[in-house]
Amino acid sequence: MSETLALEVRNITKRFPGVLANDRVNFTLHKGEIHSLLGENGAGKSTLMNIIYGLYSPDEGEFFIDGQRVEIKNPHDAITRGIGMVHQHFMLVPVFTVAENIILGSEVTRGFTLDMTRARKEIRALSQEYGLEVDPDAVVEDLPVGIQQRVEIVKALYRQAKILVLDEPTAVLTPQEAEDLFRIMRHLTERGVSIIFISHKLKEVLEISDRITVMRRGKVVGTTTPAETDESGLAAMMVGRQVVLQVEKGPAHPAEPVFAVRDLRVLDERKLEAVRGVSFQVHAGEILGIAGVQGNGQTELAEAITGLRRVEGGAITVDGAPVPDRDPRFLFERGMGHIPEDRQKHGLVLPYPVADNLALVAYYKPPFADGIQRNDAAIMENAVRLIDEYDIRTPGPLVPAGNLSGGNQQKVIVARELSRHPRFLLANQPTRGLDVGSIEYIHKQMVAARDNGAAVLLISAELDEVMSLADRIAVIFHGQIVAVVKPGEVTKEQLGLMMAGTPAEEVL
Amino acid sequence: MQTTLESPPAWKVYLSRWGWGLGTALVLLVLVLWNYAQNPTSTEAVLASTVRQSTPLVLGALCGLWGERAAVINIGIEGQMLLAAFIGFLVNVWTGNLFLAVVAGVLTGAVLGALLAFMSVTLKIDQIIGGTVINILALGLTGYFYQQGLTTHGKLQAIPLGALAKIPLIGPVFFDNPPITYLTILLVFFSHYLLFYTRWGLRTRAVGEHPRAADTLGVDVYLMRYANVIFGGAIAGLAGAFLTLEAVGSFERAMTNGRGFVALAVMIFGKWTPLGSWGAALLFGFATAMQTQLQFAGLNIPHQFIGMLPYLLTIIVLAGFVGRARPPAADGVPYEKE
Ligand SMILES: Nc1ncnc2c1ncn2[C@@H]1O[C@H](COP(=O)(O)OP(=O)(O)OP(=O)(O)O)[C@@H](O)[C@H]1O
Ligand SMILES: [Mg+2]
Numbered sequence: 001m002s003e004t005l006a007l008e009v010r011n012i013t014k015r016f017p018g019v020l021a022n023d024r025v026n027f028t029l030h031k032g033e034i035h036s037l038l039g040e041n042g043a044g045k046s047t048l049m050n051i052i053y054g055l056y057s058p059d060e061g062e063f064f065i066d067g068q069r070v071e072i073k074n075p076h077d078a079i080t081r082g083i084g085m086v087h088q089h090f091m092l093v094p095v096f097t098v099a100e101n102i103i104l105g106s107e108v109t110r111g112f113t114l115d116m117t118r119a120r121k122e123i124r125a126l127s128q129e130y131g132l133e134v135d136p137d138a139v140v141e142d143l144p145v146g147i148q149q150r151v152e153i154v155k156a157l158y159r160q161a162k163i164l165v166l167d168e169p170t171a172v173l174t175p176q177e178a179e180d181l182f183r184i185m186r187h188l189t190e191r192g193v194s195i196i197f198i199s200h201k202l203k204e205v206l207e208i209s210d211r212i213t214v215m216r217r218g219k220v221v222g223t224t225t226p227a228e229t230d231e232s233g234l235a236a237m238m239v240g241r242q243v244v245l246q247v248e249k250g251p252a253h254p255a256e257p258v259f260a261v262r263d264l265r266v267l268d269e270r271k272l273e274a275v276r277g278v279s280f281q282v283h284a285g286e287i288l289g290i291a292g293v294q295g296n297g298q299t300e301l302a303e304a305i306t307g308l309r310r311v312e313g314g315a316i317t318v319d320g321a322p323v324p325d326r327d328p329r330f331l332f333e334r335g336m337g338h339i340p341e342d343r344q345k346h347g348l349v350l351p352y353p354v355a356d357n358l359a360l361v362a363y364y365k366p367p368f369a370d371g372i373q374r375n376d377a378a379i380m381e382n383a384v385r386l387i388d389e390y391d392i393r394t395p396g397p398l399v400p401a402g403n404l405s406g407g408n409q410q411k412v413i414v415a416r417e418l419s420r421h422p423r424f425l426l427a428n429q430p431t432r433g434l435d436v437g438s439i440e441y442i443h444k445q446m447v448a449a450r451d452n453g454a455a456v457l458l459i460s461a462e463l464d465e466v467m468s469l470a471d472r473i474a475v476i477f478h479g480q481i482v483a484v485v486k487p488g489e490v491t492k493e494q495l496g497l498m499m500a501g502t503p504a505e506e507v508l
Numbered sequence: 509m510q511t512t513l514e515s516p517p518a519w520k521v522y523l524s525r526w527g528w529g530l531g532t533a534l535v536l537l538v539l540v541l542w543n544y545a546q547n548p549t550s551t552e553a554v555l556a557s558t559v560r561q562s563t564p565l566v567l568g569a570l571c572g573l574w575g576e577r578a579a580v581i582n583i584g585i586e587g588q589m590l591l592a593a594f595i596g597f598l599v600n601v602w603t604g605n606l607f608l609a610v611v612a613g614v615l616t617g618a619v620l621g622a623l624l625a626f627m628s629v630t631l632k633i634d635q636i637i638g639g640t641v642i643n644i645l646a647l648g649l650t651g652y653f654y655q656q657g658l659t660t661h662g663k664l665q666a667i668p669l670g671a672l673a674k675i676p677l678i679g680p681v682f683f684d685n686p687p688i689t690y691l692t693i694l695l696v697f698f699s700h701y702l703l704f705y706t707r708w709g710l711r712t713r714a715v716g717e718h719p720r721a722a723d724t725l726g727v728d729v730y731l732m733r734y735a736n737v738i739f740g741g742a743i744a745g746l747a748g749a750f751l752t753l754e755a756v757g758s759f760e761r762a763m764t765n766g767r768g769f770v771a772l773a774v775m776i777f778g779k780w781t782p783l784g785s786w787g788a789a790l791l792f793g794f795a796t797a798m799q800t801q802l803q804f805a806g807l808n809i810p811h812q813f814i815g816m817l818p819y820l821l822t823i824i825v826l827a828g829f830v831g832r833a834r835p836p837a838a839d840g841v842p843y844e845k846e
Pocket of ligand 2: 045046088167406
């Protein structure tokens with residue numbers, strides 16, 4: 001049996017201050033299989049992968065590769081043993097070209113000079129062999145995330161990885177990009193690469209895996225196969241209870257319009273018009289979903305609304321009053337809540353404690369401020385309450401937010417914004433990277449906010465999420481709203497077609 | 509729907525990055541040529557002085573940029589230069605061997621570089637404080653041990669490079685210099701090559717931009733930072749040696765006179781690149797040279813004002829004209845492994 005195992009780890013234990021992140025974990029990977037790793041946010045999946053990749057050193061445990069016991073003390077060891085990893089947060093140097101990123105650490109040289117010509121040739125050959133198209137001379141920061149991810153995979157293949165770890169690769173991908181990735185993954189396994197795949201999307205896990213292992217609170221709960229289980233079975237295994245995968249909500253009772261944009265025009269980084277004359281209203285007591293494939297102006301729209309990006313034309317109004325350009329505090333003062341798209345960049349101050357992050361929006365007002373002083377007692381009290389209420393998995397309120405797992409970082413933001421009972425909530429990809437249990441909870445909270453009379457604007461690339469949560473759906477394509485529909489009146493396929501640019505008249 | 513990204517043509521990017529600097533250079537060149545036609549000797553003198561003045565600045569800037577490219581901010585350049593100038597001078601006094609003296613200066617800089625690396629990479633002390641420690645240390649040590657009346661056995665002399673030195677205008681300015689000045693020009697091009705065309709440079713830049721990414725590829729972040737800061741320190745040491753062993757021939761208290769800080773401005777103006785820094789250093793050197801020239805010109809301006817010229821230029825340059833210079837993304841941030 002052991003000669004069919006590409007990788008085996010035994011009894012891996014890893015403690016962080018206050019957390020037992022991995023508790024005697026055993027895990028095996030067969031040659032040429034896709035083995036999915038599932039688990040709640042903070043279950044210890046990334047930790048286990050970082051240990052296998054040599055980034056973290058385990059307190060206890062052994063590694064076996066091709067049946068041989070090996071030491072993996074640092075990434076260099078892992079790379080030489082044929083392990084490659086695509087991290088949850090990409091490990092690319094933004095200002096480098098694709099080629100520079102790929103060869104870094106395994107450079108080809110002629111004399112002392114980097115041999116970029118040869119590197120380019122090798123990269124092109126790899127791209128062709130595996131069907132992973134990348135332009136070696138493009139600068140990484142100019143590339144969409146889907147392509148950046150391809151660069152990460154090519155990076156691993158360039159080092160002749162035989163074992164590939166993909167940590168939540170689909171969290172930031174559009175459905176098409178995800179399909180592309182699956183095609184690539186299958187192609188890789190045919191060539192003898194073994195893949196560990198981490199995802200919170202149960203559907204894709206069932207679709208792509210040969211085996212599935214579930215972790216909970218640092219321990220392996222069990223291993224199963226897609227044939228033996230289904231979505232709700234997996235969800236129950238992960239969370240330890242039954243999870244409602246459908247959103248339960250009653251009909252909306254829309255009241256007066258709270259928030260409106262009229263003929264809004266916004267430019268992107270390259271000074272091209274990204275939002276091209278968008279108008280809509282969000283009423284109190286309804287959820288308006290903006291459905292669209294990433295990169296069709298949603299990011300710019302959200303940034304313009306929150307005052308982070310200049311408005312070129314048109315107007316934004318709240319309760320009928322115009323919103324001044326680039327004044328983020330104006331809307332916050334009028335009761336806006338904002339769940340930003342990029343949690344690490346716009347949602348959190350990573351080195352600050354969780355407690356401070358939970359008080360970040362209203363820190364200058366009572367109860368968090370006491371004149372010009374912080375009211376530490378109030379900040380702590382708020383933190384303790386929210387950590388409990390929103391089930392944020394953290395060793396304590398004073399731990400830096402950056403130490404939390406990706407999903408728990410997201411929960412910190414959601415807790416902060418929803419606990420302020422916003423009158424208008426802008427939720428941009430609110431459940432990206434969250435486990436099913438947390439998604440269930442956050443969806444419930446958003447519906448509750450709606451029922452309490454909040455106007456909710458939901459921007460999401462997840463068709464399922466928009467379909468089940470929104471009361472009205474506006475489809476955005478190329479910076480324009482191409483259709484406004486009710487979720488009951490369209491199918492997912494119709495919605496998908498409109499998102500891809502097929503005119504609404506042809507679809508409906 | 510993925511919008512394809514058209515990046516602007518390379519020459520446009522280049523021009524938007526360097527247009528301002530190149531424009532200034534062009535204007536100065538025209539002025540210089542025009543002046544040369546009228547008064548060759550004084551023009552040659554100003555330009556030769558420009559190169560001399562720019563030498564410690566560009567060396568300081570190279571020191572700063574090797575550190576910052578690996579994400580270690582070095583504001584201790586001033587102190588590294590000063591102590592190296594002093595030690596180099598003492599070794600010259602004791603041994604009379606200029607070569608040994610220069611080596612001693614370079615080693616002093618390297619040792620101070622190692623100290624800075626230890627404080628900022630291993631101990632993870634705030635880097636500004638680490639640099640300040642070095643500045644104060646150097647000022648204190650040199651002030652305490654300085655004795656008046658020490659005499660030396662001369663200083664490094666100019667070596668004209670044969671026929672090259674006879675080319676009008678260019679010859680006397682670039683090809684009739686003492687050794688450290690030549691070495692500096694070589695170092696500029698060497699640094700450019702090392703930074704942008706070698707494995708070492710690629711890894712250094714990676715460590716300065718995204719150390720974790722470099723770490724995941726097996727690059728030793730700490731090693732890279734140590735090595736680059738020490739290398740930078742050695743270059744600052746060479747700048748110190750230049751001051752006592754090539755330019756002046758003797759040591760005075762606090763003789764670096766803020767050059768270590770101007771060098772940082774030069775580095776920023778040069779956008780953290782060796783060639784850019786060289787251009788910026790020449791501009792600052794020119795301002796300093798002009799200042800001397802103007803004082804002789806008998807203008808009716810108090811010389812204190814004229815003396816302000818290079819520093820004024822520093823402020824103006826830093827305040828507005830650098831354009832969008834982007835420091836390495838991880839600049840100044842210590843690296844934590846877990
Ligand atoms: N560098 C660190 N320092 C301290 N604690 C950490 C660190 N990294 C992870 N942890 C803790 O270890 C636990 C496991 O985190 P891990 O990132 O492995 O979770 P995960 O399963 O990948 O979750 P997610 O799905 O949200 O990404 C969490 O409680 C987290 O707070
Ligand atoms: Mg994770």
